[in-house]
Amino acid sequence: MRKHGWKYIVGLFFFQVTSAQNRTMSDAAIWRKIERFSPLKGAVIPADFSRRLGATHVGGKYFFTNEPYLVEGTKKLKELGMGVCKLWMYKNPSGYQYNSDWNLPKNTSLTDLAKHPYYQAAFAFPLSTFVLSTSAGVNMIQADSAGLAKEEKEFYDLALYLLEKYQDRDVEFILSNWEGDWILRGGVGWEAQWGRVAPPDELPSRIQSLRRVFEVRQRAVDNARKKIPQSRCRVYHAIEVNKVVDASFGIPSVTNDVLPFVHVDMVSWSAYDATDFDKTGIDLYRGIDYIRSKMKPSEYTKKPIVFIGEIGIPEMATKNLPEEFKHRWDTYLSVCLAQHIPYIIYWELYCNETGKDVKIEQPASTKNNRDLNGFWLIRPDGKQGYAMNYFEQLLQNAGRRLAVKSNE
DSSP: OOTTHHHHHHHHHHHHHHHHHTOOSOHHHHHHHHHHTOGGGTOOOOTTHHHHEEEEEOSOSOOOSSSOHHHHHHHHHHHTTOOEEEEEEOSSOTTOOTTOOOOOOTTOOHHHHHHSHHHHHHHHSOOSEEEEEEOSSOOTTSOOHHHHHHHHHHHHHHHHHHHHHTTTSOOEEEEEOSOHHHHHHTSSSGGGOBTTBOOOTTHHHHHHHHHHHHHHHHHHHHHHHHHSTTOSSEEEEEEEEOOHHHHHTTOOOHHHHTGGGSEESEEEEEOHHHHSSOSSSHHHHHHHHHHHHHOEEOTTTOSOOEEEEEEOOOHHHHOOOHHHHHHHHHHHHHHHHHTTOSOEEESOSSOOOBOTTOOOOTTOOOOOGGGBOOOOSBOTTSOBOHHHHHHHHHHHTTTSOOOOOTTO
16 A cells, blocks of 8 residues: 555545445335335336347357347347447447457548448347447557547537438437446456455546546547537447445545536446345445436436446356246346436447356357356347346336246
């Protein structure tokens, strides 16, 4: 720990005490509200549920067809009845190698990627929302003027292209970063476990850099929308955060140190910090409130919009039984319904995470469920995972109540 670390830890302790005192809604009250929205306890499933539910497709360790991997996954999400698809759109498409020949030119832009036949085929599926994790390549924690200018131009050009290309279609595109707090922390190792270790001395410059990056991205999307105001297609900019529970205890974070200082259309929460250790849903509920309290909505959206950009439970790694999975997903989904969350994006369609001592890198693949940790809707053996079994029930009963057994 650095020589100033003790001051940081002491300050954090007092913030935690104050933060706890300022929580006005009791856990019991939150739990009662969550229960009122539980499909397994008789709540009506929203009629537009398919437009709110989706999954990410990137980097999985298996495939089932001869179609380009990006296209196969997007098509599968449509077949599953989901309306939201989250894709990676980076200039090194390493997560989409199966049955694919990208043949990208050296100076590929984000708009060039959007025009690529694979993305064109993916966007052609009649889904309601595409969330694109993307970047023109700026160093987000050490951004210089040239990098910022390039980022702004490429985001503007991409947003303008989408608004023009799909101007006669009711479809949304959300342009977002990957988990912002890991970016702020410079990685995911021990040195990034702030709260146990002190942040680095260069933290203020990292924060300023992130603010500038998000400012130029938002400005780019704002300006593109002004250029084509009548497009039926809608393009948004989102900031993704992933350490909201830490933020609520005063730890430096994108939520505390970036969101209050930049306007943004939406905030995406990669919410493992609220679900890995809390099965009650209370951390998830409080975290959504906390993000809303910190963000500055854009003039376009005018209200604090938070969505769940990533959430998942590893079926093999947790070894939960099917009924445990169903009730745990019901809890988290009930939180999202209680909080009127517009998009809930599951991680992920095909699992990308290998089990202990297993190594599989595309173009290698597996058909063995035991090779992976179980972040999936569809398993390598082609069967649906526990989460998909639950989601399927809800999709098939949108607009009404489930026929639930009394003991559930």
